[in-house]
Amino acid sequence: MASLVPRHIQDHDSAESLVPYWGYADRVMPCTNDPGSCEYLDVVYGAHAIGMRYMAIIWLTIGGIILVWAMTKHLGRPDSVSTSIAMDGEKGQPVYMRPGGLRKVRHAMASTTRRYLLPDAVRAIFGRTTRFQVFTLCALTAYLTIFTFVGITYNTWITPVKDMDGVYNTRTSLGPWSDRIGVIAYALTPLSVLLASRESILSLLLGVPYQSFNFLHRWTGYLIFVQSALHTIGWCVIEIRLYQPQPKVALGWIVQTYMVWGLVAMLLLTILLLLSTPWGIRLTGYETFRKLHYVLAMVYIGACWGHWAQLKCFLLPALIFWFMDRGARLIRSAFLHYHRLPCGNMGFRSCESTITLFPDSEAGDIVRLDLENDQDAWPVGHHFYLTFTECSIWQSHPFTPLNAPVVRNGKVHHSYILRAKGGETKKVAQLATKKVAAGAKPTTPVILTGPYGEQNMLDVNPSTNIICVAGGTGIAYVLPVLLELARQAISPNRRVELIWAMRHASNTAWVQQELDLLHKVSKALNLKVRLFATRDNTTGSASSNTSIKGDDEKHTDSKEVGGVTTQAVASASSSSADEIGCDCDDVTPVRKTGGADFVDVERHPDLTKLVNDFVNATSSGSTTVFASGPGSMISDLRSIVAQCNDGGKVWAGEERFDVKLVCDDRLEW
Known part of the structure; x- marks a missing residue:
């Protein structure tokens, strides 16, 4: 208290009483200073008392917004679906009933909001x-x-x-x-x-x-x-x-002590600011930045306490x-890995994952991890943080399982694909290479934390049309959506489409098993698959149009990969199979959009045309776009989806202009 006396010019020795102030020093009453100083102290303490009330108002406002948002979110969830679905008595299939009343207003408002606030x-x-x-x-x-x-x-x-x-x-x-x-x-x-x-x-x-x-x-x-x-x-x-x-x-x-702590807090806050800039993250590396951020933030709060x-x-x-x-x-990690050990006791055990390596000298090798864990199924679209214990126990990275979560005999299968550019992912690829060279099975223990993600991401009614857009390894985000739809009751009114832009046609080998499953149900699901190889020459080449099967397999210009045939396309006008969106029986062509002199890493198909054509071709229901890929792709899709929305037309009953975008924004970190 003594350090506050000179600052607040109050004579504590002459105090008849001390008036407490929440968050501030006690006020000496009566004021024995000169009239100007006493008037100044009145302003100081009065402004502080009002300010603390304002802080309560700020937090009440934040709490109120959260409460209203939460109520709207949960009250607006599809039990809405249950009220909007009837059963076709003849066919025994769900039939979508057009929304009315409050749902209609909410959909029109949501569409208008997306049009102006999504880009x-x-x-x-x-x-x-x-x-x-x-x-x-x-x-x-x-x-x-x-x-x-x-x-x-x-x-x-x-x-x-x-x-x-x-x-x-x-x-x-x-x-x-x-x-x-x-x-x-x-x-x-x-x-x-x-x-x-x-x-x-x-x-x-x-x-x-x-x-x-x-x-x-x-x-x-x-x-x-x-x-x-x-x-x-x-x-x-x-x-x-x-x-x-x-x-x-x-x-x-x-x-004074409080001032020294204030300077320390300001110094720590400045360091936190500099380290959080793109320049600071590049200088230290993301993992170093993240750990420094945790530590410095806690020390900063302690310094604020001292101040x-x-x-x-x-x-x-x-x-x-x-x-x-x-x-x-x-606790999450403990629950995921608390299993019965080989000795018979219960304890913590990591998951043993099998590594499949797809070499790629151009952009970094692709690693596929497959593992099983005793756990409940996770919601579609959620991701887990993976720690590769043979590389480092101090780092974890987020990855989305590319498979649909299905519990079999108490276990759930996980499949992941990751590009080994550097850091921990590069170590995993090197680890697999070393084990194969030593004649050992390429496996590695993994610790999971999660799942995390948007709740009820796939809570859509049977008439909602689905279009999935992926770039490169972003296919891992959209595949579970399609695989989960394949497990649900078939909706004849729904249109489903997959657009995948990859570097080379051979990249389909990453998810061969999953493409095979989709191929089997494509007709029942009303699914159209459009694949674009952006780095393959338009003239086609054997080495760039085949999947990776093994060293003894011969390369051809047309190969079946997981039930989906990848085919070299000579030019856009050579045959009907060259057209985007060609329905060629059981053949899904991989459209070549690149060339020998192609250098733009983020080039992708004409999404404006593809998405607009899809929306305009729908006969009923709204559309949800699931997307994951490079930042430029996500930015383009935001603008495209925004332009597809029209609240006035939704209000008039044209539901196809109610278009929602669900994207993997982990790529923005």
């Missing part, structure tokens, strides 16, 4: 982020800005310095304003931690995957940095320039959220 916004500043995310950030920033300035009396007071004739302090409303913005920075800290949690309470309530909050987490951190910097600058101006005599006041102020412990009401929840997140991750 990317100011990519040079925000990256590949939707307008909705940026709009949310702008609304939050505007809301906080209002509370930064209101409820403060703005004035200037010239007050004498005690026992120093002719020396005066300049007291302004910069003091209470700096305090206010510092309090807001503290109040936002638990929100920032909450938005960064993998075991997210927000995801549980809203059904939104945790990675969708990464953008707001990052920019909330930027807001905290700006607020903290302005708070620091404001008090530096006050203590170094406005208070007298100098430099005595400044030197006495800077060595102003009276506001621990905001810091304590932030710490609790962080430890809950870390603890829940460990």
